[in-house]
Amino acid sequence: MYIPKKYSESNWEQIEYLIKTYPLATVITTDKTGKIIANHIPFYLKEDGDNYHLIAHIAKANPQLPSLEDNSNVLVIFQSNNTYITPNYYPGKQETHKYVPTWDFASAHIYGSSKIIDDFQFVRDQLNYLTNQQEAKKETDKWKVSDAPENYLNIMQKAITGLQISIESTECKFKFEQGMKENDINGVINGLKNDGKVDLSNLTKETNIRAKSSKQKQ
Numbered sequence: 001m002y003i004p005k006k007y008s009e010s011n012w013e014q015i016e017y018l019i020k021t022y023p024l025a026t027v028i029t030t031d032k033t034g035k036i037i038a039n040h041i042p043f044y045l046k047e048d049g050d051n052y053h054l055i056a057h058i059a060k061a062n063p064q065l066p067s068l069e070d071n072s073n074v075l076v077i078f079q080s081n082n083t084y085i086t087p088n089y090y091p092g093k094q095e096t097h098k099y100v101p102t103w104d105f106a107s108a109h110i111y112g113s114s115k116i117i118d119d120f121q122f123v124r125d126q127l128n129y130l131t132n133q134q135e136a137k138k139e140t141d142k143w144k145v146s147d148a149p150e151n152y153l154n155i156m157q158k159a160i161t162g163l164q165i166s167i168e169s170t171e172c173k174f175k176f177e178q179g180m181k182e183n184d185i186n187g188v189i190n191g192l193k194n195d196g197k198v199d200l201s202n203l204t205k206e207t208n209i210r211a212k213s214s215k216q217k218q
């Protein structure tokens with residue numbers, strides 16, 4: 001991934017934030033012929049001592065499955081919500097008009113080794129972990145896997161298997177106006193908020209607070 005220095009994010013907490021906030025990831029492998037395969041799968045981040053694993057379930061009928069068995073060359077991409085940035089957000093535009101549109105987003109590339117775990121309890125645990133994580137965001141009426149009839153769950157589980165990807169390296173990019181003048185950054189923050197994109201407005205604000213703090217420590 002191309003990452004200009006000002007957009008580089010090495011803080012593990014920010015990578016973890018992307019995984020937990022936007023768990024639907026793109027999983028990329030190649031088959032025996034070298035053909036690229038990609039699927040979109042929600043993951044749960046599991047900590048095991050000093051190691052981290054991405055765990056998920058995948059349909060046994062998914063043609064990507066063979067390429068995920070004991071594969072040491074897997075790429076998983078997580079990405080935040082993203083947005084077009086209009087030049088009209090920047091107060092400085094009114095002075096020089098030397099502004100063009102851009103696109104803001106955050107993305108984490110996770111490189112690791114995958115294995116298929118066709119184990120009933122592993123799959124059930126993964127279903128519980130991910131469901132509980134997502135349902136925790138609701139204030140009321142939280143659903144649990146155990147709310148469904150056990151015989152129904154058993155039938156559904158027969159069609160899926162477990163997937164674990166051990167994280168070996170990461171790279172992360174947060175592109176939210178770092179390097180722009182403070183007045184223009186604030187213009188984007190307010191513009192996104194006024195357009196109803198509150199989550200992206202907050203990401204822009206928080207990213208630039210971190211960038212400013214990091215710069216002051218240097």
